[in-house]
Amino acid sequence: MTDSPPSAAPDFSTDDPAAEAEVIQEARLWRKDGWTARVIKNEDDDGWAVEMIKDGEPEPALVGPWTMGRDKKNPKPLDTSAFNTLVKTASEVLRRHEQQLRALxxxxxxxxxxxxxxxxxxxxxxxxxxxxxxxxxxxxxxxxxxxxxxxxxxxxxxxxxxxxxxxxxxxxx
Structure with missing residues (x-):
């Protein structure tokens, strides 16, 4: 039996188009319609953050604070409404970035x-x-x-x- 070193974070990038179509809807990870939302521990404080990554991109398009759950320790789970809002916001961030780059x-x-x-x-x-x-x-x-x-x-x-x-x-x- 060989032990493999644990990875710091799962690699969500893929070159397989079939894998990109896979829909994941978990409490802290959603992947759908070319976007991945992942709830992560906020590095700056005791709270949580959410990052939105467009498929094929190396960096998140959006990182923002995430709401605590009722127990005030764990993050609120992702849901359809939150995911759709995050996709809309992240898409707008990318659109504005493209417009700014075009203007430059x-x-x-x-x-x-x-x-x-x-x-x-x-x-x-x-x-x-x-x-x-x-x-x-x-x-x-x-x-x-x-x-x-x-x-x-x-x-x-x-x-x-x-x-x-x-x-x-x-x-x-």
């Missing part, structure tokens, strides 16, 4: 040229080793007029976009 990585400025309105966009590509940005000029119908690779710290302003357009979308300075 994408800028748009509109300028008027002799040939009509032009939208100039800056899309930052946050590559770990060689980050860069793409500066693009789009006509009123969304057709690409020009594109240039620029430094990831390039500051897109209306004045810079107008200067690039006046230069015929040549070299970016």
């Amino acid at each position: 990585l994408h800028k748009r400025v509109s300028v008027q040229t002799a040939n009509g309105d032009v939208d100039v966009t800056l899309d930052i590509v946050p590559d770990e080793y060689e980050p860069y940005a793409l500066l693009s000029a789009l006509d009123a119908f969304g057709g690409q007029l020009a594109q240039a690779r620029v430094a990831p710290n390039f500051k897109l302003t209306k004045a810079r976009a107008e200067a690039w357009a006046e230069d015929g979308f040549g070299r970016v300075e």
